[in-house]
Amino acid sequence: LGEWAGNGDWSRGWSYDPAGFIRPRKLALYTPTLALEDYRLEFLGAIERKALSWVFRAADVNNYYAARLEVTRGGPLPKVELVRWAVINGRSGPKKSIALPMQTRMDTIYRVRVDVSGNDFVTTVQGQVVDVFSDDRLPRGGVGFF
Numbered sequence: 001l002g003e004w005a006g007n008g009d010w011s012r013g014w015s016y017d018p019a020g021f022i023r024p025r026k027l028a029l030y031t032p033t034l035a036l037e038d039y040r041l042e043f044l045g046a047i048e049r050k051a052l053s054w055v056f057r058a059a060d061v062n063n064y065y066a067a068r069l070e071v072t073r074g075g076p077l078p079k080v081e082l083v084r085w086a087v088i089n090g091r092s093g094p095k096k097s098i099a100l101p102m103q104t105r106m107d108t109i110y111r112v113r114v115d116v117s118g119n120d121f122v123t124t125v126q127g128q129v130v131d132v133f134s135d136d137r138l139p140r141g142g143v144g145f146f
Contacts, residue, residue: 004028004144007061023048024145029058033142041143042113047071047080047106056114056121057141062090064141067123067131069100069110080104082123082130088137098131 004011006028013025021044033039045052051070058064065086073079085095102125113124123131 003031005031005061006144021046022145024053027055027061027144027146029055029061029064029144030142034058034060035140036116036142037140038117039143040113040115042111044109044111045069046109051083052110052112053146054112054114055144055146056116057138058144059138059141063088063138064144065121065135065138066092066146067114069112069125070097071106072097076105078104078106082125084123084131084133086135086137096131096133100125100130101128102126 006026010026010028015023017023041056047069051068053068055064055066067084070081070083071078072081080100081097083095083097086093111126115122119134119136121133122129
């Protein structure tokens with residue numbers, strides 16, 4: 001975790017599960033990525049409680065695009081949505097929610113990919129494009145989790 005940074009004692013809540021996955025809590029950014037402009041973020045993750053959250057094009061802990069896969073209806077076949085928003089100067093903007101176009105279960109391991117190119121952003125979940133948008137407020141920035 002030496003190349004990660006966040007506010008205060010951000011790493012205190014981060015832990016590893018028995019399989020070796022990291023369980024993030026407070027926002028932390030992977031500092032070697034902060035000057036990047038175009039890249040692909042790809043990771044595997046599971047929703048343990050309510051959501052799986054990440055950030056991209058993060059200039060710092062007060063300016064980034066955030067996204068999460070959120071359980072919006074529980075049960076054996078829960079409804080999961082991609083929720084996306086921008087945080088600019090520490091203030092969260094309006095949120096956009098998009099239902100995932102596939103059936104989900106609580107034990108699903110999600111393969112998430114975010115392609116960042118210029119002002120264009122494409123989010124893919126389980127190999128299916130879920131969200132495409134353009135925004136020019138953050139011209140460069142890295143990745144993180146919370």
